[in-house]
Amino acid sequence: MTNDMRNDAYAIMSEAISAVDPSSCVYRTVRMEDGNILINDTLYELSKYENIYCIAFGKAATAMSRAIEDILGDSLTRGIAVTKYGFGSPLHKMEIYESGHPIPDANSVAAGQTIYDLLETTGPGDLIFFLISGGGSAQVTHPRKGVSLTDIVKLTDTLIRAGATIDELNTVRKHLCSIKGGGLARMAYPSDSVSLILSDVVGDPLDVVASGPTVPDRSTFSDFREIVDRYSIALSPAVAGLIEDGLEGMIEETPKAGDVVFEKTSPHLIGSNALALNEARSKASELGYNTMLLSSSIVGESKEVAKVLAAIAREERLREDPLPLPACILAGGETTVTMKGNGLGGRCQEMALSFGMEVAGLKGVLLLAVGTDGNDGTTDSAGAFADGETIRRGKDMKMDARRELYINNSHYYLRETGDLIVTGPTGTNVMDIYMILVDRF
Known part of the structure; x- marks a missing residue:
């Protein structure tokens, strides 16, 4: 028995996992029609764009990227995919990075810098696909000025060992890294961008999945301070200084709802628990x-x-x-x-x-x-x-x-x-x- x-x-488990195969989720959401891209009910005329880029990160990055490569074909100019060690496989036009999870490492920083450098070259004539899945918070990191990878690793590890929730972890990560908490949307603006999001968090709040890099952030430096106080965590001088500067308004907060950087973004939840x-x-x-x-x-x-x-x-x-x-x-x-x-x-x-x-x-x-x-x-x-x-x-x-x-x-x-x-x-x-x-x- x-x-x-x-x-x-x-x-039963296998059937459940097959239903949220990332490639299948992308194919259900995105399709090419008469040289244009239809995403749910939104039409993107590819002829109006000079370049089309794809940036993927998370545990499902490879599978999601493979589907986008297939759909876009030669229309894709360039892409970057970042995933966990052992989760990557070769892609046709996109560069593959593998990096640490759940603790970021030097490759996470290298991938973050590569993404930042690419987005520095984009403009209003470009369309960017962001393919986002769980694990991306650790796998892509672009530390805020003055904060080191060592600072991020130590604080992340301490929070995980203390039993912090994913929401708490991501609130902290958003304020240590300039990509997270809407930061990627800020970097991409004024290009048009589409985010295809595979949720790995309870309730599917898009600002929590991979630390919400392309959607408005609800968390603040005050929330950051409350979390580290709740778990009685000793902070490095750099992180303590970052929080104090953030609370005093000397460091820019993560972008919130109504910020101009979200006027040209379009997030889509494509798969969930x-x-x-x-x-x-x-x-x-x-x-x-x-x-x-x-x-x-x-x-x-x-x-x-x-x-x-x-x-x-x-x-x-x-x-x-x-x-x-x-x-x-x-x-x-x-x-x-x-x-x-x-x-x-x-x-x-x-x-x-x-x-x-x-x-x-x-x-x-x-x-x-x-x-x-x-x-x-x-x-x-x-x-x-x-x-x-x-x-x-x-x-x-x-x-x-x-x-x-x-x-x-x-x-x-x-x-x-x-x-x-x-x-x-x-x-x-x-x-x-x-x-x-x-x-x-």
Whole structure:
């Protein structure tokens, strides 16, 4: 039964990820008609432009770029694509950069400088396609004057380890980097620009995806100060000085709604976690499961969210509530992990191990928790399964699940119990998928 459930879960997951394949999302949104480009209901007459450029960044940059290259053909003048190490592949006309994630590195800065230099040459006769997906905040960095890469790395790492949300991380990133928080729109102006955005954040706010480089920014230097105070973070002199200068108006804020730089921009959301979950629901129904979609907006500490999901699974197992069996309960979002140890893992693996502890001994129950990008935390796994036997399997190998979870070492435990899910890079990134399957006895 467990193997059959795992096969079903994997099939449902695969269908969900296919629905948000970046190339497919681009093709659904952009098409060429009579030498012009139609994006949703907006027509761009290519003959009026001297040059057409494409700048892509994020975990889905390569796949999105490949689709744009195919659609534009010889109309594309030049392009730059930046993605995570191991996620790149050759393109026809666009330069490829690979850089760090979730912590930026020297390649992130080099890519940011290359983008800045290109946009310095563009003008009102040009059209620029921005292809934006999750991960772009780290992969492209153009530090504000006086701030070093070391400053950015140290602060980003500290916030991640403290359990900061993606919204909090991006508020900080927007004010450390001149590309983020509408900065790219500022650089591109007065060229026309189109942003095709694949969301990896809860609720799909466009100013949060990859730190919102082409849309108005709602965050301020005051928000930056509040976040670092909340987590009691010691700042480098350069970052502390940046915040103070920003609060005093000596440094330009990120561009806000109504700024002239947004008059020639057009953002389009082309893929999201909700789209993936809807496809998962259809596949689960096709396989014979009674299906429910809880939410695409799950947040919180990963191991605590797991307890809620386990409670739902237990209710389903014991009382067939809220669905008759067999049942598939779907959710999505992006949880966080507060680091207390130096183990290896990720938010989906922590969720799986915590879930396994809560449902220990329960039969016919399975959790799948995966990152849609195929990469959970700092590991090569997409996530993990957990069932009522996960903890027993660990005990048979003399492992202590509670200890491994406490030191954030879920990867080691789940590897030994055979519960890891390895997909390799999927080319997309729309947060995480959580799936509970409950079968009949």
